[in-house]
Amino acid sequence: MTKRGFFVSFEGGDGCGKTTQMRLLLERLRSQGKDVLETAEPGGTPIGRQIRRILLDSANDALSPRAEMLLYFACRAQNVDEWIRPALAAGRIVVSDRFTDSTLAYQGEGRGLTAELVRELHAIACQEILPDLTIYLDIDYRTGLARARARNAEQDGPDESRMEAQAEEFHERVRRGYLALAAAEPERIRTIDARQSLEAVAAAIWAEVQPHV
Ligand SMILES: Nc1ncnc2c1ncn2[C@@H]1O[C@H](COP(=O)(O)OP(=O)(O)OP(=O)(O)O)[C@@H](O)[C@H]1O
Numbered sequence: 001m002t003k004r005g006f007f008v009s010f011e012g013g014d015g016c017g018k019t020t021q022m023r024l025l026l027e028r029l030r031s032q033g034k035d036v037l038e039t040a041e042p043g044g045t046p047i048g049r050q051i052r053r054i055l056l057d058s059a060n061d062a063l064s065p066r067a068e069m070l071l072y073f074a075c076r077a078q079n080v081d082e083w084i085r086p087a088l089a090a091g092r093i094v095v096s097d098r099f100t101d102s103t104l105a106y107q108g109e110g111r112g113l114t115a116e117l118v119r120e121l122h123a124i125a126c127q128e129i130l131p132d133l134t135i136y137l138d139i140d141y142r143t144g145l146a147r148a149r150a151r152n153a154e155q156d157g158p159d160e161s162r163m164e165a166q167a168e169e170f171h172e173r174v175r176r177g178y179l180a181l182a183a184a185e186p187e188r189i190r191t192i193d194a195r196q197s198l199e200a201v202a203a204a205i206w207a208e209v210q211p212h213v
């Protein structure tokens with residue numbers, strides 16, 4: 001049997017601290033000499049980054065919910081085939097900023113597409129690939145959005161605010177979706193209170209990851 005690596009994903013609403021905490025975890029793992037593949041959804045691979053541009057551009061407000069979901073999965077299929085599956089087969093640790101739980105929360109709960117549909121597409125796009133451990137950074141959407149907006153105001157990057165610009169009820173449904181997923185799979189999906197300090201959140205994440213790596 002092929003030796004299989006370990007797959008960790010970061011999940012949570014906009015601005016909860018996924019990217020920040022993932023960088024801290026990567027630094028920690030690499031400082032211990034671990035071989036880690038870092039990826040992100042949407043994005044990750046070069047082809048995925050082109051799809052990401054369509055998904056997050058606030059000019060694309062006409063993007064239909066099903067088209068949106070298929071683009072997320074197109075991106076993920078590329079990521080799985082090009083990067084994630086080979087890395088896991090080589091015994092590496094894979095860390096991804098978002099994965100299919102995001103689609104379940106945002107497109108399933110947020111947009112009202114059924115979880116069955118999302119899971120069917122996951123099976124096509126990702127086949128057997130699912131995170132072994134998911135870090136869910138739980139935060140009320142007001143705090144999360146305030147953090148994301150402050151960050152966007154400071155940064156000079158491309159406009160990626162299409163999801164952040166959704167109505168309040170959308171973000172509330174997304175959070176309820178995440179909490180339901182975490183309640184259904186408490187072993188895989190570990191919930192951490194993201195309102196804590198950076199250091200406290202990082203320590204809680206390390207306590208979850210360390211026994212596995
Ligand atoms: N625990 C924290 N306390 C205070 N500020 C934080 C905390 N964690 C992250 N931040 C800040 O909040 C902002 C958003 O963090 P980050 O970009 O990591 O969130 P994200 O979950 O990746 O957002 P997105 O969903 O938009 O990708 C950043 O400016 C970051 O420095």
Ligand SMILES: [Mg+2]
Nearest residue numbers: 018019020097
């Ligand atoms: Mg981020």
